[in-house]
Amino acid sequence: MLEATGFQQLKGKxxxxxxxxxxxxxxxxxxxxVLAGAEGVRLAAxxxxxxxxxxxxxxxxxxxxxxxxxxxRAIPVYSLYGDAKAPTADMLSGLDALVFDxxxxxxxxxxxxxxxxxxxxxxxxxxxxxxxLDRPDPIDGATVQGPMLDDSVRHFTAYLRTTVRHGxxxxxxxxxxxxxxxxxxxxxxxxxxxxxxxxxYDDTGLAWIPLSPNMPDIEAAALYPGIxxxxxxxxxxxxxxxxxxxxxxxxxxxxxxxxxxxxxxxxEGYRFxxxxxxxAKSVFQGQACKGVRIVLIDREAADPLRLFAHxxxxxRDLHPAEFKVxxxxxxxxxxxxxxxxxxxxxxxxxxxxxMFEADAAAFKKSRAPFLLY
Numbered sequence: 001m002l003e004a005t006g007f008q009q010l011k012g013k014x015x016x017x018x019x020x021x022x023x024x025x026x027x028x029x030x031x032x033x034v035l036a037g038a039e040g041v042r043l044a045a046x047x048x049x050x051x052x053x054x055x056x057x058x059x060x061x062x063x064x065x066x067x068x069x070x071x072x073r074a075i076p077v078y079s080l081y082g083d084a085k086a087p088t089a090d091m092l093s094g095l096d097a098l099v100f101d102x103x104x105x106x107x108x109x110x111x112x113x114x115x116x117x118x119x120x121x122x123x124x125x126x127x128x129x130x131x132x133l134d135r136p137d138p139i140d141g142a143t144v145q146g147p148m149l150d151d152s153v154r155h156f157t158a159y160l161r162t163t164v165r166h167g168x169x170x171x172x173x174x175x176x177x178x179x180x181x182x183x184x185x186x187x188x189x190x191x192x193x194x195x196x197x198x199x200x201y202d203d204t205g206l207a208w209i210p211l212s213p214n215m216p217d218i219e220a221a222a223l224y225p226g227i228x229x230x231x232x233x234x235x236x237x238x239x240x241x242x243x244x245x246x247x248x249x250x251x252x253x254x255x256x257x258x259x260x261x262x263x264x265x266x267x268e269g270y271r272f273x274x275x276x277x278x279x280a281k282s283v284f285q286g287q288a289c290k291g292v293r294i295v296l297i298d299r300e301a302a303d304p305l306r307l308f309a310h311x312x313x314x315x316r317d318l319h320p321a322e323f324k325v326x327x328x329x330x331x332x333x334x335x336x337x338x339x340x341x342x343x344x345x346x347x348x349x350x351x352x353x354x355m356f357e358a359d360a361a362a363f364k365k366s367r368a369p370f371l372l373y
Contacts, residue, residue, distance in 0.1 A: 249291025
């Protein structure tokens with residue numbers, strides 16, 4: 001869409017681009033190459049988010065380097081996942097605009113939109129433009145689920161004031177953050193054409209690109225807003241298995257008990273099976289784990305936050321000694337300490353869902369002014 005305008009938004013400007021391997025046009029060309037070849041645009045710097053410019057790094061800071069443009073010119077690449085999680089004044093020196101082009105997953109605790117928000121703030125302080133090349137919410141833009149982020153919670157994985165599953169594009173998130181956080185950004189969003197809110201990513205005709213090493217497909221993305229919350233506990237979520245975020249397991253797990261509880265709950269959209277794995281990395285690396293495979297059979301009916309509530313309660317009840325929740329981390333994932341209060345008093349999933357659904361209904365109304373589609 002930017003190219004269709006002849007790159008008018010960036011003509012005559014020195015540009016910094018925040019991108020990774022997901023920043024491709026419909027023909028599969030990296031945005032860095034497209035902007036480097038755009039007449040009147042001077043691409044001067046690149047910035048990469050978590051997982052690095054190529055999207056293949058598991059964790060940790062990415063060292064800065066250089067990127068060779070097609071014409072042979074080399075430009076700096078700055079990591080925004082090291083000590084500097086936002087561009088510094090020195091990194092922005094001489095730039096007229098920052099462009100953001102990264103595909104999001106649709107869950108608040110995924111870090112790409114946080115990188116966008118922090119970069120917006122840095123751009124505003126430096127008085128330079130901030131341009132978002134919009135991309136779809138891959139798990140649809142109509143569904144809103146889970147609790148709101150409390151005002152008292154602020155972290156790199158808990159930054160934007162949304163529900164866990166927000167149903168917003170990155171351009172819409174930028175508009176919301178600019179207003180709610182009073183950023184004062186010189187923000188422009190290059191809107192998509194042909195996308196509607198009920199679309200999932202595989203409805204768009206665009207090729208799915210694994211967003212990070214553990215986000216291989218749309219099924220993982222659909223389960224991530226719920227199963228991802230268990231990364232604040234001592235169970236494996238399938239990192240290091242062929243099915244990340246579609247399996248939970250532990251060496252001590254009463255897998256048959258958990259399976260029985262989940263089947264008895266009659267959760268719409270899912271099927272559950274016993275399955276054992278020995279994760280090749282992360283939690284319980286190299287250890288044999290009993291577990292439950294989660295199969296998505298109806299993504300329109302499935303509610304990953306409802307699944308999370310039922311699984312959390314089942315694990316608490318089945319394993320009062322073994323199952324541990326790190327509540328200092330869980331508050332960043334689920335977004336509110338109200339979950340801990342419910343969990344510790346022995347509340348069931350129904351009571352948790354009342355809180356989740358009330359927050360989701362309120363957010364769906366409050367986000368309306370920022371929607372573009």
